[in-house]
Amino acid sequence: MDQVGKAESGDGTLIAYRRTSGGGPPVIMVGGAFSTAEAEAPLAALLAPRFSVITYDRRGRGGSGDTAPYAVEREVEDIAALLKKAGGTASVYGMSSGAALALEAAAAGLPITQLAVYEPPYGTGAVDATDGAAYTARLEDLLVRGRRDEAVELFLSMVGVPPDVVARMRRATMWRGMTALAHTLAYDNAVMGPGPVPTERLARITARVMVVDGGASPPPMRVAARAVAAALPRGRHRTLTGQVHEVAPHVLAPVLAEYFAGAA
Template identity: 35%
Template sequence: MQTVTSADGTTIAYDRVGEGTAGTVILIGGAFSYREFATMVELARTLAADFDLTVLNYDRRGRGDSADSPGVYDVANEIADIAALVEAAGGKAALFGWSSGAALALLAAAEVPGVTEVVAFEPPFVVDPKDHVPPKDLEAKLHPMIAADDRNKTVRYYMTKAMGMPWLMVTAMRVTPFWKDLAATANSTAHDWAVMKPYMRGKKLDAAEWSGVTVPVLVLAGDRTAPMLTKGAKAAAEVLPNAQFAELPGVSHNPKVSILAPAIGEFLTRTR
């Protein structure tokens, strides 16, 4: 484990995997994800081994070994965290983001010098009012749960109200060994919501708002994912100035690394 210090003094923990010659990519997880999550670990190792990439796999603030800024949930801080990681990578790196991490990666690409490319896997933009639109008071209810450190309630609330998962599915997850990992990262969901709040309102994305993302972008979605996520991914590719969309066969929002990693690696190393 290595660390960097973000602009506001928050310590961000990361693992450096591989010492490749084909460039560096920073992995950005979504809600409840963290750097020791099995999919993130496997993805980091595969990109390093198969594509000669150096991979920085980090804990977003409030997760794992990274510190937090309790009560302060500002997207600018998470973008600054990424800027610190890019600097640690030598001033130049690509970004891979999953779910809310994909949206964060796109936002960072417009602000952080040295970002070379972005691969965005299923950014959860809600662009159709017929799909699940989180309640307008979500933040007002979520923040007190976090302040009270009521982690089980926070997981249930965020999964059902923000992510739109069925209540019965979340209830069933409560008895699985995986629940403890969800509870451990529950308080970081306020950071996810700070990223996603403007883009889950059932409205079309504004191309002008994304015009600053000029680096090459690959937007990915699986053919077994929820239609809402596919709509959001396609909408992102349409408004970004330099983007392409691809659909991965046999992949859901919980991706198979054996299929996801080649799509990422081939895009990032295509000109090297």
């Protein structure tokens, strides 16, 4: 049976979560850009028979609060509050920018027993860092001026969505939900930092970590995944054949289940 509640973070922000329990060990899922607990539900449902799965709305999204000013450290404290709800320790899975946030939480010393991340979108070169600085400046300008549609378009173009696909998305019902979360794109951008893989911080992570990528994902994404795995003291890398950044839950779930059960 699902349990719905709110965890109080370090700054008093209430973080809405849902716990789907199969009676097994706890797993906390950290979503990426535009993601909410609802978006993570299909993967959570596949893991629930073997684990107690906690999905949550990251701050500024869904049912969670949003206390200014934003700082990545506050999102790390959100995960700490969820770990307390989980019983003190838990495994953690992070997707995309949520993968980077999960890595930040582990580097901060949170009691994460083991961690799995899918395609943290770090840059891998000087060009990526230069592009990232320009993106940050443009995104901040659009959000300050309340141009939420343009901010979403900017993000989509930055991650490689073709203009014709963006145009179709603007006409779809999902667009309203995306623009409602446009302000959180700045949060995801802060989590990613200046762009390159943060090798020094990753070297502080003591938990074992599985870094997963899709075999059909763009080469820069796969290069970044390998670089993250190489920077981790107990990192390992795995590729899911034929998968892309929007990984299929039914393909990913058994890989996570095996890993979190300690059999990987």
